[in-house]
Amino acid sequence: MNIKHSFLDAFVAAILATIVFGPIMGIVLDGYSFNLDVPRVAIIVGIIFVGRFVFQLTISTQGGRDFFQQFEKGRAGSIEVTDPGIKTVLAKAIPFIMLAAAILPFFIGKYWITILILAYIYILLGLGLNIVVGLAGLLDLGFVAFYAIGAYGLALGSEYLGIGFWIALPMSAILAASFGAILGFPVLRMHGDYLAIVTLGFGEIIRLVLNNWSAFTHGPNGASAPPATLFNLEFKRTAAEGYTPFHEFFNIDYNSTHRYIFIYLLVLIAVAFALRLKHRLVKMPIGRAWEALRENEIACRSLGMNHVTIKLSAFMMGAAIAGVAGVFFAAKDGFVNPASFSFIESALILAIVVLGGLGSTVGVVIAALLVILIPEVMREFSEYRYLVFGLLMVIMMIIRPRGLITIKRDRKFSTKGEGAVVETKQGEGAA
Amino acid sequence: MSKNILTIDKLSMRFGGILALDNVSFEVEKGSITALIGPNGAGKTTVFNCITGFYKATSGALTLHTRQEPTSINKVLGQPFQLDDIFKPRQLASRIFYKMFGGTHRVNMAGLARTFQNIQLFNDLTVIENLQIAQHNTVNKSLFAGVFNTKAFKESEQASIDRAYELLEVFNLTADANRLAGEMSYGQQRRLEIARAICTNPEMIALDEPAAGLNPNETEALAKMIQMLRTEFKMTVMLIEHDMGMVMKVSDFIIVLDHGEVIAKGTPDEILNNPKVIAAYLGVDDDEVAA
Numbered sequence A: 001m002n003i004k005h006s007f008l009d010a011f012v013a014a015i016l017a018t019i020v021f022g023p024i025m026g027i028v029l030d031g032y033s034f035n036l037d038v039p040r041v042a043i044i045v046g047i048i049f050v051g052r053f054v055f056q057l058t059i060s061t062q063g064g065r066d067f068f069q070q071f072e073k074g075r076a077g078s079i080e081v082t083d084p085g086i087k088t089v090l091a092k093a094i095p096f097i098m099l100a101a102a103i104l105p106f107f108i109g110k111y112w113i114t115i116l117i118l119a120y121i122y123i124l125l126g127l128g129l130n131i132v133v134g135l136a137g138l139l140d141l142g143f144v145a146f147y148a149i150g151a152y153g154l155a156l157g158s159e160y161l162g163i164g165f166w167i168a169l170p171m172s173a174i175l176a177a178s179f180g181a182i183l184g185f186p187v188l189r190m191h192g193d194y195l196a197i198v199t200l201g202f203g204e205i206i207r208l209v210l211n212n213w214s215a216f217t218h219g220p221n222g223a224s225a226p227p228a229t230l231f232n233l234e235f236k237r238t239a240a241e242g243y244t245p246f247h248e249f250f251n252i253d254y255n256s257t258h259r260y261i262f263i264y265l266l267v268l269i270a271v272a273f274a275l276r277l278k279h280r281l282v283k284m285p286i287g288r289a290w291e292a293l294r295e296n297e298i299a300c301r302s303l304g305m306n307h308v309t310i311k312l313s314a315f316m317m318g319a320a321i322a323g324v325a326g327v328f329f330a331a332k333d334g335f336v337n338p339a340s341f342s343f344i345e346s347a348l349i350l351a352i353v354v355l356g357g358l359g360s361t362v363g364v365v366i367a368a369l370l371v372i373l374i375p376e377v378m379r380e381f382s383e384y385r386y387l388v389f390g391l392l393m394v395i396m397m398i399i400r401p402r403g404l405i406t407i408k409r410d411r412k413f414s415t416k417g418e419g420a421v422v423e424t425k426q427g428e429g430a431a
Numbered sequence B: 001m002s003k004n005i006l007t008i009d010k011l012s013m014r015f016g017g018i019l020a021l022d023n024v025s026f027e028v029e030k031g032s033i034t035a036l037i038g039p040n041g042a043g044k045t046t047v048f049n050c051i052t053g054f055y056k057a058t059s060g061a062l063t064l065h066t067r068q069e070p071t072s073i074n075k076v077l078g079q080p081f082q083l084d085d086i087f088k089p090r091q092l093a094s095r096i097f098y099k100m101f102g103g104t105h106r107v108n109m110a111g112l113a114r115t116f117q118n119i120q121l122f123n124d125l126t127v128i129e130n131l132q133i134a135q136h137n138t139v140n141k142s143l144f145a146g147v148f149n150t151k152a153f154k155e156s157e158q159a160s161i162d163r164a165y166e167l168l169e170v171f172n173l174t175a176d177a178n179r180l181a182g183e184m185s186y187g188q189q190r191r192l193e194i195a196r197a198i199c200t201n202p203e204m205i206a207l208d209e210p211a212a213g214l215n216p217n218e219t220e221a222l223a224k225m226i227q228m229l230r231t232e233f234k235m236t237v238m239l240i241e242h243d244m245g246m247v248m249k250v251s252d253f254i255i256v257l258d259h260g261e262v263i264a265k266g267t268p269d270e271i272l273n274n275p276k277v278i279a280a281y282l283g284v285d286d287d288e289v290a291a
């Protein structure tokens, strides 16, 4: 009986597959005419038929049902309340990881340094978006706009106002946050879907403005950005007026890698700061308020919290971090153009946040590294990367919607020591 | 100062074609326990949503007399601009202010807290965190202090935790302090929601069916807690409840709503003997009236 049901179900799936894949895969253009390629369709329909049949058979047994149900129940299970004092292995390893990351650029070539810089920039972006999407639960599809504002802040700021890297860093953060505020204030009182669409539009508007306002931004040709300086020392063969090149000051041979090593170290420091910031934010009233809003907006409003300003603060904080990331991006290449800030970048950053797990810091770091490094390692497959990301995201959403890493919440005790009572009892019992 | 903490004058609420509330007027006396009863769909929750700022009343004046000053609920929710605003810059400024920064939260800040018929907790956060979030307006929110974890910040955080434990003690939830709110039993969640509302230091609390889904023992305990809200926390309590035994026991004053209209107001005894009420509501279930 089950077999009959499964067979019918698989048969329907196969018909649907034929309708969907028939025209796409079965018709192969040949000049102005086309050929029919039946075997290709047959193979894909066959795979779908067998797959669906097996799936149906599995869930018709008790064991199979349990197997799939465990994913649905997995939600609450991925949060754990632990003692605040306990340091995980990872927390202990952080200084060593940082140290290793800091000396790494002296052993690898320029090529890998630039890729790692990009990966770190994406960690920054991921952490920024993680505040917006992961903590505050606001779906922002135009995050790349703030990244662009940061990058162009450096490029155009130096061109028109003569500011350097170090001034541009805070200025771009403030500029991006202000744009976040201007955009956010009217739309943040709306609910999720509207916000997603408005931010999507905002991202595109910024890109189009950068592309078309040639008089100001130089349009698609892009603008050059000044490199980072170390106390007025420039990382160039010959420095501009009033500056000394780094290599002359230290009396060493000129090596173009120095410049990248320098930016690498700066980005690493920025990442460390951002990680620290994120770590503290979730323990602060503002971070708690963001999480509370994500969990239940109605309850927040009933508790006297202004949901608009709280969302706005998350939005601005995320934007500021993206602005900083943008400055690093511009300083790395010494050049920016609108093509770097297309929607697909927003999607990539969102993929990092989702793969890493909404709200998880470690997850975001790992995801950012994977998303940037894997396509580099496997160059020949790089065209398939969005396919792979897409698949990974679907799988993640099904089996671990809360991310790969278990979310930890701190146990909290009163001054009198309440809150620990139950645990000590258990401990005594075990002893 | 008025002896009433809340005055509602000719409140009407319309949802499209439905007139959910029709000229509802009543007062809530300071320090009282007032019950709002009525059959299903009478509009009780709608009244709560209007007074706590979740709905903007279609018409009518709602005034809170808390924190030593009257607060117009319509005003703090943000009102449309009027023609005479042009000649009254102060009025215009206040309207713009409340349009930008007004909203439901202002009602709570003015001193009226509430709970919900369908429990609204932060399920994936711990019980303590639920209570800390409710203290959002009193803790140290400085970014600098928080990021650098200063002494003042630590003290403020610990104070909020200690306050949370005080309330957990009162509501008999201390053992569950570090559990996730969503994992707790229904009765515990109801109590946590009340404790959380109290964390905002309100002068008045509105409870929407606090006894729904509780067993008789739990209801008994809840009745004691509601009385304690008045005696220990010096709060005015307003509650919606279907459990007549409990309503008669705890409340000083009862307002009966039917089809969006107030059909009776009075002390429990007066309500019990009011023929209109018996016909509209209690008459449906004679056993409960007797009980």
Ligand SMILES: Nc1ncnc2c1ncn2[C@@H]1O[C@H](COP(=O)(O)OP(=O)(O)OP(=O)(O)O)[C@@H](O)[C@H]1O
Residues within 6 Å of the ligand: B015, B018, B020, B038, B039, B040, B041, B042, B043, B044, B045, B046, B047, B117
């Ligand atoms: N947001 C809304 N949109 C449209 N109609 C609504 C809305 N809220 C309430 N109503 C309508 O208003 C009427 C009163 O509903 P309300 O929830 O206030 O009843 P209640 O007295 O709380 O009932 P119960 O005892 O079942 O909780 C109902 O007819 C309901 O359908």
Ligand SMILES: [Mg+2]
Residues within 6 Å of the ligand: B044, B045, B046, B117
């Ligand atoms: Mg109701």
